[in-house]
Amino acid sequence: MAHRWKNTLKPSDVTDETLWLNRRHLLAGMAGAGLMGAAGLPQAAQAQGLAPNAWEDITSYNNFYEFGTGKDDPAKYARQMTISPWSIRIDGLVDKPGDYAIEDILARMQIEERIYRFRCVEAWSMVVPWNGFELADLLAMAGVQANARYVAFETYLNRDEMPGTRYPVLDWPYVEGLRLDEAMHPLTIMASGIYGRDIPAQNGAPLRLVVPWKYGFKSIKSVVRITLTDRQPPTSWNKANPREYGFYSNVNPQVDHPRWSQAQERRIGGGLFASRQPTLMMNGYADEVASLYQGMDLKAQF
């Protein structure tokens, strides 16, 4: 990958980029998701709600606790992470287990732009123009076996490079998981870029999961291992505090976090006077994904 992890953008470039995307986002948002045309986001929601955040917002206000718990820690320290060479071990219930080099993965996948809302459990949100490919395509490459039910993910761990791992905030490495049908859903992507550039280290270089209808902590960064399994895998925040963080963690304005309301959210980059906006059911993607949870009690299985 040619691009280095240094932000070489000037403020004028950011503005140009934002304008460029504003012209394109209606098209890209719909074409990106394929299925999101008629049944997807209403045009009004796209036009009003999906102007992407500036590169500066997306790359300077981050959660990547391996580098510290401050929002600016990842931008300061994540560049220390060795992202080349990089390979991802795909194992468990697959036909072709192995260590797949990132270059080989990217060469075989169809990279497209997806402009998604991104909602953190902490009640802030952004709109991010990701570049990536459907996780389903990667899983198909490895050959999912019939008895697989879940997908487990693991983040890179190098304590010398990751100052935040000196503190037992979480049990390292960071791990996450999805049910297989969630993982196979066309909205679920592995992102390798933002704004057409390689994804910066602080956002989870070189490859991170993005599940737009779930709270941001499900979107695990800097993935080194993907395991197909028949058991629900452990997940970092659920292990740390099962009362506050469930396995599913679908964005839901009606299910409050025990310590704060989830009814509204604060859009990053909106400025000091930006009003809070209502949280959307499944982050605005309910038309596409609600059927995955039919018959489930979303309050009990949060």
Ligand code: MTE
């Ligand atoms: N992945 C790892 N490995 N470590 C983390 O601390 N934080 C999660 C998620 N993925 C996290 C992670 C949380 S809480 C959020 S909100 C998003 O990453 C933040 O992604 P962003 O910094 O690209 O906005």
